[in-house]
Amino acid sequence: MSRRVTPALLASAVLMAGLVGCSTQTRPSQHAPAPPVEPKAAATPTPQVAASRAPQHTFAVGVRQLKLNRNGRALPTTLWYPAAGQSGGAARRSAAAAEGRFPVVMFSHGLGGRPDDYATLLTRWAAAGFVVAAPAFPHTSAGADNNVLDVLNQPADVSYALDRVLALGTTADDPLRGRLDGERVAAAGHSAGGVTTIGLFTIARDERLDAGVVFAGTALGVGTAFAGAAAPQLFVHGELDEVVEYAAGKAAYDKVPWPKAMLSLPNGDHGRTMLKDKAALRVVSDTSVEFLRWSLYGDAAAKKRIPTDATRGDIATFDDHL
Structure with missing residues (x-):
């Protein structure tokens, strides 16, 4: 299946500073204004992936780093991937990849965050059978200048x-050669990374994407003109979010024209509850894994398990x- 990346038209968008404090650290509360009104775009009615069955076991996990650069924008990227060997334990640096072809999930961190903040x-x-790639953005990662407007360049x-x-899958001698399924791809992100993720389905639509997972995100700056083939979306948001108001996330979710679900944490804040509290992390982890199994592997049994998790x-x- 041939898929074309639509060029990003981001220069005219304006992102207000309502995303200050997007990492999992405690920050002052900021109230985001309503997202700009965008014309609705047509969407095809069905997801893109063919039905198959997700792996029924967990994998060991390997981790490696890529040194990427887009026109002077350094994007060091962490890759977590299914690895050969006994499952469980910490990710192993540059471990041999497991046998099989695995869907790809692109993950975007929050303002002032790092990919490693989300390692768990x-x-x-x-471990569930996905290759996860997480770039560190040049102006919104930890130690950078925290220029929130640069979120508009991140899609x-x-x-x-x-x-x-994806090029690694066809690169001679690369450990991931033959291991990547470029027809099964999702985007996910937290806070400013959630804005980035929504942008990949709106004004910077990447037609390779089959699904999205938005943690504590808003459509501020990127709008809600969801476009292209139907791509199921999972939104996760704490109702006590002190940075991105729950109502702002819900407003973006309500505009999604495709199969969708929203996991709401009544006692959840902007990210600490979701990523640090073991019970909440289990619910978020299990729900998102089953969502990805369904939306990327086309696993109907996984879809049935989502509400229980x-x-x-x-x-x-x-x-x-959904």
């Missing part, structure tokens, strides 16, 4: 990084339109 969650995705960064990651322990509520 992303390692679980890799193009992700598409570029995806180009380079989402509502386990009464930690979250689940709005299900």
Whole structure:
């Protein structure tokens, strides 16, 4: 299946500073204004992936670094991937890849964050049978100048990084040669990374993407003109979010025209609950894994398990339109 990347038209968009404090650290509350009104775009009615079955076991996890650069924008990218050997334990540096062809998930960190901040969650995705690529952005990662307006350049960064990651699957002698399924690709991100992810389905639509996962995100700056083939979306948001108001995330979710679901954490904040609290992390991890198994592998049995995982322990509520 041939898929074309639509050029990003980001120069005219304006992103207000409502995303200050997008990492999992405690930050002052900022109230984001409503996203700009965008014309609705037509979408085809069905997801893109063919039905198959996700792996029924967990994998060991390997991790490696890529030195990527897009026109002077340094994008060091961490890769977590299914590895050969006994499952469990920490990710192993440059471990041999497991046998098989695996879907790819591009992950975008929050403002002032790093890919490693999300290692526990992303390692679980890799163990379930996904290759996860997480670039560190040049102006919004830890130690950078925290220029929130540069979020508008990040969808193009992700598409570029995806180009380079998928190229590994056909690169002679690369450990991931023959291991990447470029027809099964998702984007995910937290906070400013959630804005980045929404942008990849709106004004910077990357037609290779089959699904999205938005953690504590908003459409501020990138709009809600969701376009292209239907790409199921999972939104995850804490109702006590002190940075990106729950209502802002819900407003973006409500505009998604495709199969979608929203996992709401009544006691959840901007990210610490989701990523640090073990019980909440389990619900978020299990729900997102089953969502990715369904949306990228086309695994119908995984779809049936999503509501059970989402509502386990009464930690979250689940709005299900998948």
